[in-house]
Amino acid sequence: MKKTFLMVGVLALGLGACGDSGTPAQRSGDTADTGAPIPVEPDGGIGDGATPLPEPGGTTPVGDDKGMDEMEPTIPSALRGRWGMNANDCDASRSDAKGLLTIGDQTLKFYESVGTLTKTAERDATRLRGTFAFTGEGQTWQRDVVLDAQDGNTVLIRREYGDGAAPGPFRYERCAS
Structure with a gap:
């Protein structure tokens, strides 16, 4: 039409x-x-x-002020990697690293759940706001998440919004390689 x-x-x-x-x-x-x-x-x-x-099937460049559905759903490289809430979370030999967050190009991996980025609302080199589809412990849910790298990309602040969102910001430090 x-x-x-x-x-x-x-x-x-x-x-x-x-x-x-x-x-x-x-x-x-x-x-x-x-x-x-x-x-x-x-x-x-x-x-x-x-x-x-935009052309059908095309992508929108990073930084363009398009709507949530039009931006390419990828996580900025500055946010990717392993992040721990404390030093023990970054210890690869531990099996109980419940505060470890591993961020890939489209995923957030927690101790018992994985979130996949489905829509991007805001994105720049060190910040992302998007919708993630989560699965874990036999359940599925969606959450609006903000990831913000600070202090020269050594600190990550994660916030959740919407029904059932965890309260307050969560602070992580980048794990050594």
């Missing part, structure tokens, strides 16, 4: 530009005249400086 409406609008705009009505200044595209035609961009949009719509 939207595609048809857009095509009809472009055709109408094109037909209007083909007519010989108006003054010579209007026909020449002189923008000083109030009846000047609106330029058409190569993608069919009007030449008003608006960002063209």
Whole structure:
């Protein structure tokens, strides 16, 4: 429906530009005249400086102010790695590292659950806000999560929002390699 409406609008705009009505200044595209035609961009949009719509199946560059569904769902590299709530969580020989958080390109791995990034609302080099689909202990749930690297990417602050979200911020320190 939207595609048809857009095509009809472009055709109408094109037909209007083909007519010989108006003054010579209007026909020449002189923008000083109030009846000047609106330029058409190569993608069919009007030449008003608006960002063209993304191509179907394409990705949106990081930092673009697109909506939550349009951003590429990946976690910034500065946030990836192993993070512990205390020094024992970073000890790879321990099997009880309940405060360990391992962040991949699309996942948050906790002691007994895994969250997969499904939508990104905000993202820059050291911060992410997105929706994660979690599974763990036979249950599934979704959570809006903010990950924020601080102090030269040595500290991570994690916050959750929404129904059933854990209270308060959680502070992690980056584990040594």
